Amino acid sequence: MMKKICNVSKLNKTVKTGEVSQQLLKNIDLKIEDGEFVVIVGPSGAGKSTLLNILGGLDSSTSGDVESAGFKLSKSREKALNDYRRKIGFVFQDYSLIENLTVKENIEVMSVVTKKKCDADKALSLVGMEKQADKFPGQLSGGEKQRVAIARALAKEPAILFCDEPTGALDEKNGKNVLRILQDLNRRGTTVIVVTHLLGMQKMADHVIRVIDGEIKEDIRNTKTIEAEDVLWN
Ligand SMILES: Nc1ncnc2c1ncn2[C@@H]1O[C@H](COP(=O)(O)OP(=O)(O)OP(=O)(O)O)[C@@H](O)[C@H]1O
Ligand SMILES: [Mg+2]
Incomplete structure (x- = not known):
């Protein structure tokens, strides 16, 4: 039997x-x-990012x-929540890089958060950005910024990688390229949970969750998955 990493019950927000008031x-x-490689889909405003x-x-x-990841989030106080946040990686759609730090420094700041040394070079090579370590975010394309944002999350060696519209x-x-990085990372054992509007990604996932109007309307597991390169782009 597989081990559960997330268990949610009767969650209301x-x-x-x-x-x-809005539920x-x-x-x-x-x-x-x-x-698992989990993909969360559903219309805009459905509650995906909230979840x-x-x-x-x-x-x-x-x-x-x-x-x-072993934390009871609903019962935790701020200290435990901070410990949890150090254990997981989060990638935001707008990258959230610090503009006046170089690519490498953007990753090294993680060691302040995690209180352990981060291997920025290794994280950058995982996303193919090692040659651009000394550039500033303003000197990168959108795709490159997203790869740096992923590298920053990976430098924590997260138990789970969460991505909102990566x-x-x-x-x-x-x-x-980004999907390939996520798929490789997942194949090396990291649980990856992605919110996306890219419907083609559902075929890449082991587990697809459809949220509509704040409710889970579909929760399925795929027996077969496709390669990142074969995802239909629309
Ligand atoms: N802090 C908040 N206060 C009030 N309403 C909120 C708050 N956060 C989200 N909402 C509302 O909750 C609903 C769900 O928002 P959410 O961002 O989770 O949707 P989503 O599924 O991620 O949509 P999208 O695909 O557009 O990103 C929306 O109607 C939004 O306006
Ligand atoms: Mg959203």
Whole structure:
């Protein structure tokens, strides 16, 4: 039997804006196995990023239980949440690089967060960016910035890599380079959880979760998966 790395039960998330309250996530039950490649799809506004942020310890739930990588996130205080955030990697659509640091320095700052030495050169070579280590983010293309953002997350040797729309701003060639990096990383054992609008990615995934209007409408596992290069781009 495979080991579970995430276990979510009866998760609800409600936000209140003035007098209006909106239920962003409704009664979510979800299990993710260690080593899975998970793709979360669904329409804009469905709650995908909200779910990913809660799983990644960046946002909190209103009720329910969320366990991930051995942490009970829903019951944790800030200190435990910080420990959890050090263990996982998060890649944002807008890259979130620090503009006045070089590529290599952007990765080295991770050692401040994780309190252990990060091998920036190794992380950069994993994404094929080792020759551009001394450039600044402003001197890179979108695809290259995304690869640096992934390298930064990888430098933590994360238990889980969370990615919100990692190819959202990329063309097919750059996007598929990123998918290749994610697929290789997953094949070396890292659990990868990706939110995407790229429907073709579903065929790459071991596990597909469809979120519509704050609810999980489909939760399936694929027996066969395709290579990153064969993902239909639309
Ligand atoms: N902090 C917040 N306060 C109020 N409403 C929020 C907050 N965060 C998200 N929402 C609302 O929750 C809903 C779900 O947002 P979310 O960002 O999770 O959607 P999404 O599925 O990631 O969409 P997209 O594909 O466009 O990124 C949206 O209606 C959004 O406006
Ligand atoms: Mg989103």
